[in-house]
Amino acid sequence: MESSGGGRRVGRPRAAQRPDSGLAPRAELLAAAAELFTTRGYAATTTRAVAERAGMRQASMYHYVSGKEELLADLLESTVTPSLACARELLADDVRASEERLAELCRTDVELLCGGPHNLGGLYLLPEVRTERFAGFHAVRAELKDAYRQLIAATAAGGALVKSELDLRTDLVFGLIEGVILVHRSDPERSVAEFARATADAALRIVGAAAA
Template structure:
């Protein structure tokens, strides 16, 4: 924790994180992303997150309410940008649905592969099933619904019965999120190329 001097009382972090340029809240999110994915969520204390971010535990509570808030925000960060893109794509109904679906798949894979930590690995935590993370589950469910609408708008998708449309949506969404498992154990690849190949595979699954 370092020693504190009179000058630094109340702002103990400044001297310890001179390089990142991040604000304290962002610093806490980066620290939590690292610790939750490398040590595990349950095994990480709020104190460890604060220390990793170069601040005292008491200071941390000025910025976040605790570990759950950090996890919720990290989870949502893996879905919200894709959902924003999905909404734009759903509105752009002049473009062929196949191309819009392909674009959504690429954006989503790029997001799931972004950053130094595989945040998608946190989806499977038992804690994520609790009420505290209902917001994340709702955003993820809305994203999946956007996939369903785009698949339904394709030439092949328009002819599918409801159950078959649900099934293909689940398979496409499972393929895209399966990137989390591939990223965990697969070889490193240029993300753009991998995202394109995954989008092609998704289109083949829909039958397009």
């Protein structure tokens, strides 16, 4: 028997391959999808496989999500929204130098992207992500990129740039941050903190700002 809310399901055995995690059903589905999308591939993962990995029947899954696209959209947005919250706080901070705030955003973003158990940033490259279904993710990502642009423009070096050059530096910094996902995947033994520090330093050099 399934519960209709976000509590634990009762009355059925869990799938043997996934121990009881204590998560609510939707969170279990997201965790299962994150694992399978990043190990098997999005196209190769069926809704049945996600449901079984989460310890439920496929029919029960649809009480919590509409399907694979909803799971992918939620996972993608989860890679951006914490960094955006940090960026908003840093933009509102009128005490610290802009170079320091930009470096902190870079470090935080890299730590969030690389610090999880699964390489969710690799899902950005999926062709499915270009469709209208993922407009929410693209909107949040665009807002984060604009926060980078504002912080870059607020630095002494960034403030001296013409618009086209500012846009280019922003593209380069933002691409650097997201590209760290692939670099970290090829060197998983290196600490995330080390990647974060090195990326922040490289971003400041791209902007032409002094290290914070």
